[in-house]
Amino acid sequence: MTKDKPLIWLGAILMISLLFAGCVAPTPEEITKPKTAIEEEREYLVEQVGNLAVYRIYADGFEDLSIEDQLLAYWLTQAAIAGRDIFYHQMHSQGLDIRRVLEGVLSAPEGIEEGLLQEIKHYAYRVWDSSSNYDQRTFKKFLPEFTYDELVRAAHRANENDGAGFELKEGEALDELLDGVRKAMFDPGFDAYLKNQEAEDIVKESAANFYDRGVTENKVVRFYDSGKGKNPLNSRVARKWFRLEEQVYKVGGLYSEEIEQIIYYLEKAKPYCPENQAECLDLLIEYYRSGDLVDFEKFNIAWVQTNPEVDFINGFIEVYQDPLGLKGSWEGLVNFINKEKTETVQKIIDEVQYYEDSMPWKSDYKKVWKEKPVAKSVSVVSEIGDAATCCVIGINLPNSQKIREEYGSKSIALDNVVEDLDRGKQDAYGVQVLEEFALPDEWEAASKWVSQADWVALNFHEIIGHGSGKASESLAKDPSFYIKGYYNTLEETRAELVALYFLPDDKTIELGLLPSKDAAWAYYRDYARSDLQQLRRFETGNVIGEAHNQATHLIVQYLISKGEVEVKQIDGKHYYVVKDPVRMREALGELLAEVQAVKSEGSYEGAKHLVETYGKYLDEDLRDEVIERYSNIEIPKYSVVVMPWLVPTHENGRVVDVSIDSNESYMEQQLRYSRYN
Numbered sequence: 052m053t054k055d056k057p058l059i060w061l062g063a064i065l066m067i068s069l070l071f072a073g074c075v076a077p078t079p080e081e082i083t084k085p086k087t088a089i090e091e092e093r094e095y096l097v098e099q100v101g102n103l104a105v106y107r108i109y110a111d112g113f114e115d116l117s118i119e120d121q122l123l124a125y126w127l128t129q130a131a132i133a134g135r136d137i138f139y140h141q142m143h144s145q146g147l148d149i150r151r152v153l154e155g156v157l158s159a160p161e162g163i164e165e166g167l168l169q170e171i172k173h174y175a176y177r178v179w180d181s182s183s184n185y186d187q188r189t190f191k192k193f194l195p196e197f198t199y200d201e202l203v204r205a206a207h208r209a210n211e212n213d214g215a216g217f218e219l220k221e222g223e224a225l226d227e228l229l230d231g232v233r234k235a236m237f238d239p240g241f242d243a244y245l246k247n248q249e250a251e252d253i254v255k256e257s258a259a260n261f262y263d264r265g266v267t268e269n270k271v272v273r274f275y276d277s278g279k280g281k282n283p284l285n286s287r288v289a290r291k292w293f294r295l296e297e298q299v300y301k302v303g304g305l306y307s308e309e310i311e312q313i314i315y316y317l318e319k320a321k322p323y324c325p326e327n328q329a330e331c332l333d334l335l336i337e338y339y340r341s342g343d344l345v346d347f348e349k350f351n352i353a354w355v356q357t358n359p360e361v362d363f364i365n366g367f368i369e370v371y372q373d374p375l376g377l378k379g380s381w382e383g384l385v386n387f388i389n390k391e392k393t394e395t396v397q398k399i400i401d402e403v404q405y406y407e408d409s410m411p412w413k414s415d416y417k418k419v420w421k422e423k424p425v426a427k428s429v430s431v432v433s434e435i436g437d438a439a440t441c442c443v444i445g446i447n448l449p450n451s452q453k454i455r456e457e458y459g460s461k462s463i464a465l466d467n468v469v470e471d472l473d474r475g476k477q478d479a480y481g482v483q484v485l486e487e488f489a490l491p492d493e494w495e496a497a498s499k500w501v502s503q504a505d506w507v508a509l510n511f512h513e514i515i516g517h518g519s520g521k522a523s524e525s526l527a528k529d530p531s532f533y534i535k536g537y538y539n540t541l542e543e544t545r546a547e548l549v550a551l552y553f554l555p556d557d558k559t560i561e562l563g564l565l566p567s568k569d570a571a572w573a574y575y576r577d578y579a580r581s582d583l584q585q586l587r588r589f590e591t592g593n594v595i596g597e598a599h600n601q602a603t604h605l606i607v608q609y610l611i612s613k614g615e616v617e618v619k620q621i622d623g624k625h626y627y628v629v630k631d632p633v634r635m636r637e638a639l640g641e642l643l644a645e646v647q648a649v650k651s652e653g654s655y656e657g658a659k660h661l662v663e664t665y666g667k668y669l670d671e672d673l674r675d676e677v678i679e680r681y682s683n684i685e686i687p688k689y690s691v692v693v694m695p696w697l698v699p700t701h702e703n704g705r706v707v708d709v710s711i712d713s714n715e716s717y718m719e720q721q722l723r724y725s726r727y728n
């Protein structure tokens with residue numbers, strides 16, 4: 052338990068960041084879900100350390116995979132773990148040293164006083180979860196609740212027990228290691244933000260390790276505009292004398308050792324792949340060797356055209372962590388298909404053209420779906436690096452617009468992560484939150500339908516949301532080029548609106564995705580509430596920073612301005628109440644038409660107006676009230692997940708079988724990942 056915040060007095064909860072690699076569907080958070088007998092027995096909320104909760108993710112169905120697929124999942128997981136350190140190093144130049152200190156202490160903690168040990172554990176859990184000491188929602192450094200002297204004391208005690216966990220390098224003294232991380236861990240002013248888009252120089256003031264210290268935004272922009280930089284996605288920019296140069300991530304370049312390990316395991320995986328997937332792995336290996344982005348494109352084209360039982364992501368993919376949005380963060384993810392859910396998703400895909408034609412926007416902006424998207428529901432068995440920053444719930448890749456237009460994209464819903472997290476949170480506090488923020492006449496419908504509607508909304512958001520629409524013929528470049536800093540929020544708003552708009556559509560009911568319009572209306576009410584509830588995440592200031600949070604705020608504040616969502620005050624508490632869901636849908640359609648026009652025409656001013664008017668600023672008094680209301684509910688402020696462990700069976704030095712273990716603790720899992728190297 053943290054010193055100044057006993058559980059009962061918790062402040063705002065920082066819930067699962069519903070981060071999609073490529074996008075997120077903000078989903079309502081408090082859901083009741085019927086459980087099967089097995090699920091009743093299970094623990095989803097497995098551990099609490101102060102205000103941090105650990106939720107367990109299961110991988111049902113893994114046992115039913117063929118032995119080849121199980122072995123494939125195992126080796127791809129090894130290839131994912133092999134890249135784990137890269138992401139730590141990308142986040143901060145001292146990230147790996149901080150991790151060594153914490154793991155050294157936690158590997159041999161005997162004799163460290165309990166209170167201090169709990170504080171260190173709490174901090175370590177957050178570091179593992181973020182692969183850094185930066186909060187993944189605010190991008191701000193978080194500080195330990197213990198002092199440097201206490202850390203030194205604990206570290207020396209652990210070192211006397213068994214110093215192996217510190218992995219001291221040759222000639223490196225423990226005190227040297229500790230002194231080296233002191234500023235990075237304890238000085239709030241030093242490298243305060245991983246990224247801060249409000250900073251005068253967003254590159255210079257970013258703590259992330261994509262650019263050498265002191266390199267300015269101006270210089271990087273000129274470097275790439277002039278065409279001198281060839282590898283914006285897969286390199287670090289260093290300063291050499293007065294010039295900039297790229298350190299390319301590849302064999303023989305930066306992170307060579309890790310990348311060679313990754314390749315080693317990809318080679319191990321290959322014999323268990325279907326043929327076209329093996330070709331895919333070859334192309335990925337080629338790219339890791341050359342560092343050439345043309346090779347990456349070839350890989351992506353092959354990858355998007357495969358649809359195997361066991362699939363993976365492995366590489367420098369998303370650019371959210373870089374203030375300039377150029378540098379790919381390393382991630383590894385392995386999943387297998389959930390057939391039943393995927394069939395349901397297929398129903399949406401079969402009707403993409405219907406939904407496109409029914410969009411409430413101008414026909415000039417409607418597209419013809421030449422290639423239908425590949426979309427599936429999967430169970431994740433491992434997520435490492437950027438994919439593990441709690442919590443990715445869906446993926447839409449590749450990011451290259453060119454490949455997407457020509458070859459389509461893969462939409463992957465990470466169902467076990469979403470569902471098991473929901474169950475864990477439901478166990479922990481679901482009913483209390485519903486009763487605090489919903490009016491009594493909304494409770495029953497919310498419990499009955501929101502969970503199912505949420506699942507449909509998530510898939511709509513990804514497939515017919517992000518996938519829909521087209522730019523005006525007059526636009527020479529991608530809309531994002533013109534809309535710049537407002538683009539992400541605009542696009543998330545658009546995808547959300549599409550999902551909301553089509554939930555109550557006749558086709559949606561006809562396909563059996565939802566039992567009735569009432570289910571959609573329950574979701575509307577929940578969605579309105581979710582904007583009020585999310586205020587707890589922004590403890591200081593009046594700015595909502597993250598694109599998906601802004602999108603929800605934009606939509607609900609727009610609805611309030613139109614009178615479709617009413618702000619009621621009852622006994623001094625505020626409630627967001629949907630007046631008439633049918634009329635609310637009309638208003639959503641009007642906003643959607645406007646948002647699409649702004650995107651299609653690449654209107655910077657239009658996007659700016661929407662985001663600045665509705666999406667960006669919060670009411671501080673209301674926020675304080677929401678935080679106060681949450682403080683009366685015992686809610687863990689932070690969430691982390693522990694994934695299943697794929698345990699190999701060796702025979703004559705070969706891995707011949709894999710079983711799944713769901714008993715490992717979060718700490719055991721993280722230490723196992725680290726020891727692996």
Ligand SMILES: [Zn+2]
Nearest residue numbers: 074075076546
């Ligand atoms: Zn999205």
